[in-house]
Amino acid sequence: SWRVDRYLRRLLELVRANNPNLKYNRQQFSMSELKGLIAEAGAQMEKTVEHLEEALARVRAGKANVKILDGIMVEYYGSLVPLTQVGTVTIPDAKSIVITPWEKGIIRDIERAIINSPLGITPENNGELIRLGIPPLTEDRRRELVKQVKADAETAKVSVRNARRDTNDAIKKSIKTDNTPEDVAKDAEAEVQKLHDRYIKKIDELFSAKEKEI
Numbered sequence: 164s165w166r167v168d169r170y171l172r173r174l175l176e177l178v179r180a181n182n183p184n185l186k187y188n189r190q191q192f193s194m195s196e197l198k199g200l201i202a203e204a205g206a207q208m209e210k211t212v213e214h215l216e217e218a219l220a221r222v223r224a225g226k227a228n229v230k231i232l233d234g235i236m237v238e239y240y241g242s243l244v245p246l247t248q249v250g251t252v253t254i255p256d257a258k259s260i261v262i263t264p265w266e267k268g269i270i271r272d273i274e275r276a277i278i279n280s281p282l283g284i285t286p287e288n289n290g291e292l293i294r295l296g297i298p299p300l301t302e303d304r305r306r307e308l309v310k311q312v313k314a315d316a317e318t319a320k321v322s323v324r325n326a327r328r329d330t331n332d333a334i335k336k337s338i339k340t341d342n343t344p345e346d347v348a349k350d351a352e353a354e355v356q357k358l359h360d361r362y363i364k365k366i367d368e369l370f371s372a373k374e375k376e377i
Contacts, residue, residue: 197351204330204355208323208362215319224377225300227254237276260295308377316370327359
């Protein structure tokens with residue numbers, strides 16, 4: 164930004180004699196820079212919420228959900244690949260998940276991957292397909308899951324708050340390093356706060372929905 168500033172100041176010097184009313188609007192340039200910081204903060208917060216959504220989708224809440232299979236890797240011709248890339252996954256009813264291997268020869272590899280995963284469900288292998296019966300949650304297990312989900316939500320909130328803090332620090336620093344007017348900096352901080360509040364609300368909504376599902 165300092166190169167652009169120097170160029171604009173030089174340009175101003177060259178034309179000032181013919182146009183004494185011309186002024187370099189540093190405030191406008193500063194706000195343009197700050198908008199980039201704000202956009203970056205918004206992108207970080209959005210990624211945090213997306214990560215939380217994925218984490219919550221993998222939490223088994225007593226209903227069949229193919230997302231609980233995310234992260235399970237199957238050995239396939241010497242390589243580890245996602246389970247969903249070696250078979251078709253369907254939900255025939257609210258309490259069952261069925262996995263039909265694209266190649267019958269790997270059905271035992273799929274079964275082994277599920278058993279060794281933290282899923283906690285014993286697969287039923289009939290030689291043609293694998294069925295997962297979703298067991299009902301006990302009251303103790305429900306409390307454990309709610310506690311886990313709440314911790315995930317709190318971690319997401321910390322990430323959003325950190326993005327706000329880092330962005331506000333950069334805005335404050337620009338007052339000294341880039342001569343950003345204080346009123347412009349305050350407006351930028353207000354925009355960051357709006358982003359923060361919006362994503363904190365999203366996190367609360369995601370937690371409430373998952374808690375209700377559990």
